[in-house]
Amino acid sequence: MSRVVVTGRIPEAALDRLRAEHDVDAWTGTESISREELLARVAGAEAIVSLLTERIDDELLDAAGPQLKVVSNVAVGYDNIDVPACTGRGITATNTPGVLTEATADIAFGLILMATRRLGEGERLIRAGQSWKWGMFFLLGSSLQGKTLGVVGMGGIGQATARRAKAFGMEIVYQSRSEIDPAIAAELGARRVELDELLAVSDVVSLHCPYGPATHHLIGPEELAAMKDTAYLVNTARGPIIDEAALATALRTGVIAGAGLDVFEKEPQVYPELLELENVVLVPHLGSATVETRTAMAVLAAENTLAVLRGEQPPTPIVK
Structure with a gap:
């Protein structure tokens, strides 16, 4: 049996799958595990099931040791994982795409309606x-x-949000690294444009792109100024995609009409001025927060872990 370290509380259904085949060391505290405790616990582990609150970097990989085979993130985003560092050590990194698509799109559209x-x-x-x-x-x-x-970012969650918007009688434009399936584009009546045109023509801008160096502060003062003064900005992706100081200024001065945020630059902190504004909706990272979705995420992370430890291809490896 391999030793599997779980860095935070996850649904029992996922733990049961892991315990059926391996020795599981799962953090059960109500608060996030401290960095010091995490570094101590991962020593000797062959698998780590991580939450997005834990940073998986060279320091942690060194603490785990050369026997580590897999890091399974219980999230679709993986900006908390140094994927090249894992790859360079022959460690498989995985995430949980797909299972949280509908729940996150629900929150995105809920924020649109609230704002x-x-x-x-x-x-x-x-x-x-x-x-x-x-x-x-x-x-x-x-x-x-x-x-x-x-x-902005027409992957699965972006497409699901667009379907909801279509049902409400909205027109759809999108910016993405590549064209979406022509059949889906036809279904949605979606037109691909560059970001500057999207900002200029949209009444609501919804962010669904991955976070990384290329998208850090993708929406800043210039981008906000390019939007209509009647437009709204919604973010259910990652907080640092938006320059929150610039957003607060734009909301306070009427550069845009309003915003809805599920994620923040320095979670759990929120930029203080945003808390003082009436024209922004703020919710605490609830995108995937349904019983069904969180269970499905954790179970998929468990299945990724088990597959790698069996010497099999995991269902959803991170491919960069």
Whole structure:
């Protein structure tokens, strides 16, 4: 039996699969494991099942030792993993794409509705016990029908978000490294454009691109200025894709109308000025937060781990 270290709490269904074949050392604390504790625990492990809160780098790989075979991330994003460092040591790195597509697209579209219809503002008003009365101009928002959604990163989650937008009567443009399947483009009526055109024509911009050096602060002062002053920005990808200081300024000065964020530059911290603004919806990284989705993610990570330890190809290796 191989030793498998799980860096955080995951559903029992995944742990049961791992325990059936291997010796599992799973962190059970309610808080994230400390770096010191993590470095000590991974020593001698042949597999690490990691959460996105843990940094998998040379230091950790050195602490684990040369017998380490696989790092299985319980997330679709893998910016917490130094993939080249793993590859250089012959370690397989895996992630969990696909299983969280619909749940994350639901959150993206939920943020779109909350931001454009000012639902957060309305709830805060009622919970604060403020006096209110229905009126023709009370908390007016913006309709989606006939408007344009710009999707940055047209992978599975981007496409699922676009399908929801299409059902609401929106037009779709997208920016992506490559063309999507022509049949899907036809189904969505989606048109591929460059980022500058997408920003200029979209009424809602939704971010679904992976995070890395090329997308760090992809949306900054110039990009925000290129958007319509009636437009909204939504991010369910990774926080550092947006320059939060620039976004706060844009929201405060009316450069754009509003925003919805599920992810942040320095999680769990939120840029202080964003907390003071009414025209931004802020939720704590809930994109995949359903019982069904988190279970499916953890089980897929377990299956990736088991496959590598059996000497088989894992279902979803990270390919760079």
